[in-house]
Amino acid sequence: MKRQIQMTKEEMLTLLKGDVIPALGCTEPVCVALCAANAGKVLGEMPEQIEIRVNAGIYKNGMSAGIPNCKEVGLPYAAALGAVLKNPEKGLELLEDVTNDTLKQAFELIEKNQVHVKVAKEEKSIFVCCEMTSGKETSNCEIRGAHTNVVYLAKNGRSILEQAVNGSTGGENPLVEKLCQMRISDMRDLVDTVTEEELHFLLDGVEMNEKLAKYSETEKAGVGIADAFRSEEKGTGEISGKALLGNDLMARIITKVASAAESRLDGCPLPTMSSSGAGTKGLVAILPVSETAMAVGASPEQEVRALALSHLVNRYINAKIGKLSPMCTCVMAASTAAAAGMAYLFGGTNEQIGYAVRNMTGTVTGMLCDGGKVGCSMKVATGSTAALMSAITAVYDAPLRASDGICGNTPEECISNMALIGKKGMADTDTVILEIMEAKS
The missing domain is CATH 3.30.1330 (60s Ribosomal Protein L30; Chain: A;)
Known part of the structure; x- marks a missing residue:
């Protein structure tokens, strides 16, 4: 018997409108x-x-x-x-x-x-x-x-x-509590009930983050990571970065995500559309999904629903792991959420969207967070690459085995295991990272 969805359409829209906001x-x-x-x-x-x-x-x-x-x-x-x-x-x-x-x-x-x-x-x-x-x-x-x-x-x-601080699982927002009671399949079923017009505001995030991704094309940003990816000039060898990377879907996602993250974390004066309280998570949850929507010729309705699913899964995982974890939640949460959104665009079933989460769990869990900096652009580019691979393998029914390492039978079990690694398995990680960082300063 199908479990009743814990959140109404109106509540979901309220959560998204409060969660997907500009940040500078x-x-x-x-x-x-x-x-x-x-x-x-x-x-x-x-x-x-x-x-x-x-x-x-x-x-x-x-x-x-x-x-x-x-x-x-x-x-x-x-x-x-x-x-x-x-x-x-x-x-x-x-x-x-x-x-x-x-x-x-x-x-x-x-x-x-x-x-x-x-x-x-x-x-x-x-x-x-x-x-x-x-x-x-x-x-x-x-x-x-x-x-x-x-x-x-x-x-x-x-x-x-x-005012009192809500110490519950989802943080300060009671709607996040409802979200945390849902399954990923519930979220997918819920976004399928919402019209394009009701979710159209999510396209503002696509426009904003696309503009951010283009910033370093004309302005100096970071250490030149995005420049290397899209350069048409030859490097030390006899071939350009763009020629080495190509221009397929994966290359476009890598370049856009890296460019946007590098610019933002270098102090770019353009805003980012955030997700779950973080700008970098927003660009990681949005750009791979919007780029995939363009590649597969998705309808506007399919695109905004996939974006909504990505934002919801991102918020769900962040609530389980914690917003500031020893692990890189821009990858653990936002890239995993993007994998779910891309699997949705590929026509994945609820089960296959769950496979995408499982494949991400078995691939990128444990990536360290050693602070916000331009180098994060390499991490989120790596996470976005894993997200695309996880989504493709998922819809071709090639999930990692539930018996593999920290993978679980359901996406919810996978996320719980992911959270356990961050909260318990890596409890001393931040202490060591801080020692290294404080020694530098």
């Missing part, structure tokens, strides 16, 4: 900037001291990530910019307001050693706390559970905002 810059430094912007607005004047505490995942992902409209990288600069901007109403796009004057004021705070960032090692989930002082005036802001989830604001010790 790597989400972790933006989160720190947002926290500082809240505290700065409450303080109402230029701070003399800024103290930031973050969980290990925020610290790791923000250490080397580029900041939009700023030549520097790292969390102290993000905090200083937020403190100067005082524009928390802009959410994840607050750094688009950076000007030369803003930069000058922020750099002065850094140069005078007025900004300090520490790791709160006891915090295991998303956590940013900012305390500012100016004379006898103080302000505080705390973000928990999600990158925009402000749970505490105070001035001079007097609470302005205080």
Whole structure:
């Protein structure tokens, strides 16, 4: 007997509209900037001291990530910019307001050693706390559970905002709780009930992330990874990068995903359409699916449904694994979600879409997250390659055996095993990575 779907169509649309939103810059430094912007607005004047505490995942992902409209990288600069901007109403796009004057004021705070960032090692989930002082005036802001989830604001010790943190599986959003009770097949059945018009807003993400992928064609970005992939000039050898890679579906996906990620994580001033609270996850969940839709001649309705499935699976896996895991969730979650979306476009059955998840589980599980940086473009290109291979083999009924390693009989079992590896099997991984990163700084 078929299990009843746990989420209504209206609830799914509400979840997607709240989850698939524009973001400017790597989400972790933006989160720190947002926290500082809240505290700065409450303080109402230029701070003399800024103290930031973050969980290990925020610290790791923000250490080397580029900041939009700023030549520097790292969390102290993000905090200083937020403190100067005082524009928390802009959410994840607050750094688009950076000007030369803003930069000058922020750099002065850094140069005078007025900004300090520490790791709160006891915090295991998303956590940013900012305390500012100016004379006898103080302000505080705390973000928990999600990158925009402000749970505490105070001035001079007097609470302005205080709300409880939902510590359940899905985080702060009760709709994610419903999603976590569903099977991947339920999600597919649900997206099949939604019309093209109702999901048309998802195409905004395709347009936005396609524009981001083209940025490095005319502007210098990162270390030249995307340039190497699409170069028509000969390298050290006698053949160009484009000739070596070709121009088939896989090559186009690799180049677009790598280009978009490299530009974004180098501080590109263009926004990304995010998914599950992260811009890079958004471009990984969107671009391989939209490129595949074009390749197979999918109808607009098929494309938006595949995109919806990709976003839902991405959110589901992130909720199970945790948003800031020792594993690269841009690959573990977003690339696996893209594999499900591509299998859908290839005409896969519910069972075959599950096979795509199983094949990803047995292929890329365990890829480390060592922070947000331009090198992530190589990781997500690798994940997208695996996603296409997993989707193709799935629809040709060539799944990895359920008895193989950490694979399971169902996609839900596979994801649970994936999460167990990240939470239990790699419990000390972040500690070691942080030791290496802190030694550098």
